[in-house]
Amino acid sequence: xxxxxxxxxxxxxxxxxxxxxxxxxxxxxxxxxxxxxxxxxxxxxxxxxxxxxxxxxxxxxxxxxxxxxxxxxxxxxxxxxxxxxxxxxxxxxxxxxxxxxxxxxxxxxxxxxxxxxxxxxxxxxxxxxxxxxxxxxxxxxxxxxxxxxxxxxxxxxxxxxxxx
Amino acid sequence: xxxxxxxxxxxxxxxxxxxxxxxxxxxxxxxxxxxxxxxxxxxxxxxxxxxxxxxxxxxxxxxxxxxxxxxxxxxxxxxxxxxxxxxxxxxxxxxxxxxxxxxxxxxxxxxxxxxxxxxxxxxxxxxxxxxxxxxxxxxxxxxxxxxxxxxxxxxxxxxxxxxxxxxxxxxxxxxxxxxxxxxxxxxxxxxxxxxxxxxxxxxxxxxxxxxxxxxxxxxxxxxxxxxxxxxxxxxxxxxxxxxxxxxxxxxxxxxxxxxxxxxxxxxxxxxxxxxxxxxxxxxxxxxxxxxxxxxxxxxxxxxxxxxxxxxxxxxxxxxxxxxxxxxxxxxxxxxxxxxxxxxxxxxxxxxxxxxxxxxxxxxxxxxxxxxxxxxxxxxxxxxxxxxxxxxxxxxxxxxxxxxxxxxxxxxxxxxxxxxxxxxxxxxxxxxxxxxxxxxxxxxxxxxxxxxxxxxxxxxxxxxxxxxxxxxxxxxxxxxxxxxxxxxxxxxxxxxxxxxxxxxxxxx
Numbered sequence: 001x002x003x004x005x006x007x008x009x010x011x012x013x014x015x016x017x018x019x020x021x022x023x024x025x026x027x028x029x030x031x032x033x034x035x036x037x038x039x040x041x042x043x044x045x046x047x048x049x050x051x052x053x054x055x056x057x058x059x060x061x062x063x064x065x066x067x068x069x070x071x072x073x074x075x076x077x078x079x080x081x082x083x084x085x086x087x088x089x090x091x092x093x094x095x096x097x098x099x100x101x102x103x104x105x106x107x108x109x110x111x112x113x114x115x116x117x118x119x120x121x122x123x124x125x126x127x128x129x130x131x132x133x134x135x136x137x138x139x140x141x142x143x144x145x146x147x148x149x150x151x152x153x154x155x156x157x158x159x160x161x162x163x164x
Numbered sequence: 165x166x167x168x169x170x171x172x173x174x175x176x177x178x179x180x181x182x183x184x185x186x187x188x189x190x191x192x193x194x195x196x197x198x199x200x201x202x203x204x205x206x207x208x209x210x211x212x213x214x215x216x217x218x219x220x221x222x223x224x225x226x227x228x229x230x231x232x233x234x235x236x237x238x239x240x241x242x243x244x245x246x247x248x249x250x251x252x253x254x255x256x257x258x259x260x261x262x263x264x265x266x267x268x269x270x271x272x273x274x275x276x277x278x279x280x281x282x283x284x285x286x287x288x289x290x291x292x293x294x295x296x297x298x299x300x301x302x303x304x305x306x307x308x309x310x311x312x313x314x315x316x317x318x319x320x321x322x323x324x325x326x327x328x329x330x331x332x333x334x335x336x337x338x339x340x341x342x343x344x345x346x347x348x349x350x351x352x353x354x355x356x357x358x359x360x361x362x363x364x365x366x367x368x369x370x371x372x373x374x375x376x377x378x379x380x381x382x383x384x385x386x387x388x389x390x391x392x393x394x395x396x397x398x399x400x401x402x403x404x405x406x407x408x409x410x411x412x413x414x415x416x417x418x419x420x421x422x423x424x425x426x427x428x429x430x431x432x433x434x435x436x437x438x439x440x441x442x443x444x445x446x447x448x449x450x451x452x453x454x455x456x457x458x459x460x461x462x463x464x465x466x467x468x469x470x471x472x473x474x475x476x477x478x479x480x481x482x483x484x485x486x487x488x489x490x491x492x493x494x495x496x497x498x499x500x501x502x503x504x505x506x507x508x509x510x511x512x513x514x515x516x517x518x519x520x521x522x523x524x525x526x527x528x529x530x531x532x533x534x535x536x537x538x539x540x541x542x543x544x545x546x547x548x549x550x551x552x553x554x555x556x557x558x559x560x561x562x563x564x565x566x567x568x569x570x571x572x573x574x575x576x577x578x579x580x581x582x583x584x585x586x587x588x589x590x591x592x593x594x595x596x597x598x599x600x601x602x603x604x605x606x607x608x609x610x611x612x613x614x615x616x617x618x619x620x621x622x623x624x625x626x627x628x629x630x631x632x633x634x635x636x637x638x639x640x641x642x643x644x645x646x647x648x649x650x651x652x653x654x655x656x657x658x659x660x661x662x663x664x665x666x667x668x669x670x671x
Contacts, residue, residue: 008590008591014587014591015591029340029355032352032353032355039616039617041350041352043612044343045343047612048336049336049340051332052336055330055332059329059330088385089385092385096558100576100579103572103575104572108562108563108566115555115559116559119555120552123388123552123555124549138556142559142563146567153567153570154566155566
């Protein structure tokens with residue numbers, strides 16, 4: 001990504017989240033064995049998370065020092081939605097989530113088929129038949145290559161047991 | 165010697181292994197060439213399918229994918245001005261202007277020949293120097309490995325990212341992810357939160373595929389509708405006169421590539437840029453000015469980035485330290501196949517070393533064949549809309565992650581890392597150091613504790629050891645130098661030292 005003198009929308013929040021995460025990680029690392037010795041299981045995790053805390057502090061300070069976006073909170077939110085999570089990303093992430101939730105029920109083949117079809121139709125916007133054909137071809141290729149050639153056992157669904 | 169030769173040629177005479185190496189090279193070229201599918205992504209997704217295979221078969225495929233992937237990026241760089249991989253950035257600078265003049269075929273032909281040439285130099289270096297470095301590395305102490313790990317992560321973090329702090333953060337985050345699970349020394353749970361799933365640790369392949377596959381795909385989703393440019397391709401076999409003319413340059417570039425590739429933390433991308441820079445300065449009177457389709461500027465980076473493949477295998481196989489993100493992924497795969505990359509690899513399993521060298525040679529030959537053929541078909545494939553690629557990448561990443569241990573939970577990890585990786589990329593973090601951290605973290609942890617136990621938990625003695633042994637001293641000095649070069653002192657010293665290199669910055 002390009003560097004610039006002004007912050008990207010959401011960058012400051014991200015830096016704060018990183019710092020919070022690092023602090024939580026450090027606390028968890030401390031919980032492992034505390035400061036009871038130099039060769040305990042917790043020392044290296046503490047070193048790693050400690051480094052993260054320091055780095056996150058530097059990042060936060062530098063980010064805060066850079067020029068922020070102009071406009072109020074609403075404008076900033078608008079830019080964040082446009083530049084970082086546009087509708088397309090949000091939609092695809094939601095689709096992926098549904099795909100994941102559906103996989104244990106429908107099994108890999110059926111859920112992947114649905115996922116591929118809906119995302120082709122949404123992203124590519126061709127006719128229904130073209131998307132369907134493309135889904136069939138790519139799913140067939142994936143199945144042959146991975147199940148038949150590479151012998152990968154694909155997840156089976158609980159709903160359609162024995163079918164897919 | 166005869167043993168070495170016999171092992172070297174195993175895959176040359178076994179039709180199935182021959183086929184796998186060829187198929188790997190082919191897949192590497194085409195996947196690596198599709199913009200948005202980087203070599204690392206190609207390698208991490210494709211390799212995940214080999215985990216159930218025999219070691220030899222997997223190694224054959226991996227060698228092919230790596231060789232092909234590094235080369236593949238140059239094709240789209242020339243045809244579409246989109247480097248398929250970072251190592252092809254310099255190629256795009258000269259290759260695309262050539263394509264605009266209608267010389268795309270010639271550019272691809274020359275690139276292929278020079279890539280193969282560079283590849284051979286790198287492999288030769290691997291065969292000659294790896295055994296030497298390996299026996300030297302046997303004298304390395306645990307603290308030296310700790311230092312090597314730190315240096316490796318820092319190099320990758322600082323050379324490619326937006327800022328030092330971001331590189332350090334990404335590396336440390338990787339180390340932290342690598343710590344999750346039961347501590348191998350004391351069996352205490354670390355960051356497990358009482359969950360049985362977490363006790364086994366977070367599989368690094370899930371992290372790899374998530375950070376490189378899904379995260380990159382999400383970034384690519386921003387440029388979904390950038391149209392591809394159609395190219396016509398004519399003469400492909402390069403003029404023999406050209407090959408002869410650029411031989412010296414290719415030789416020097418390959419040397420640069422091998423050395424850069426062998427250094428931990430630097431891979432094909434930096435090798436290519438340095439070689440391009442070298443070509444720019446050593447060519448006094450180019451036929452065509454640099455930046456407008458100069459063949460010297462095409463030959464040097466391409467020879468260098470493929471030479472870096474052989475070079476990168478040197479630290480990977482002898483020290484167990486990956487040279488860059490791709491080798492980090494490959495090292496992960498080697499561990500899964502039960503190999504232990506490190507100084508003992510050549511002692512315990514020399515046949516695998518020579519087998520790998522043989523595969524690389526073979527992959528390089530396949531590169532020449534596939535590189536000079538099928539370019540017209542290729543021009544069609546790279547026009548494949550991202551709208552089709554994106555869903556496919558998601559599904560492939562899911563199968564790839566699941567295939568490792570047949571554990572659906574890993575798919576969730578993978579996608580979680582994908583989303584985190586997306587935000588990291590958007591805000592200027594590199595994900596390479598994270599993967600390096602995940603893989604090197606446990607090694608560094610174990611070596612740190614061994615060194616500390618050796619020093620009887622005496623911090624003074626522990627630190628004294630870092631400067632009182634020659635190998636450790638050299639590494640410590642290097643490490644401190646690296647840290648210092650990132651403080652305000654660094655740019656000042658650099659400006660004094662490299663005052664005459666204004667062109668290096670814009671490459």
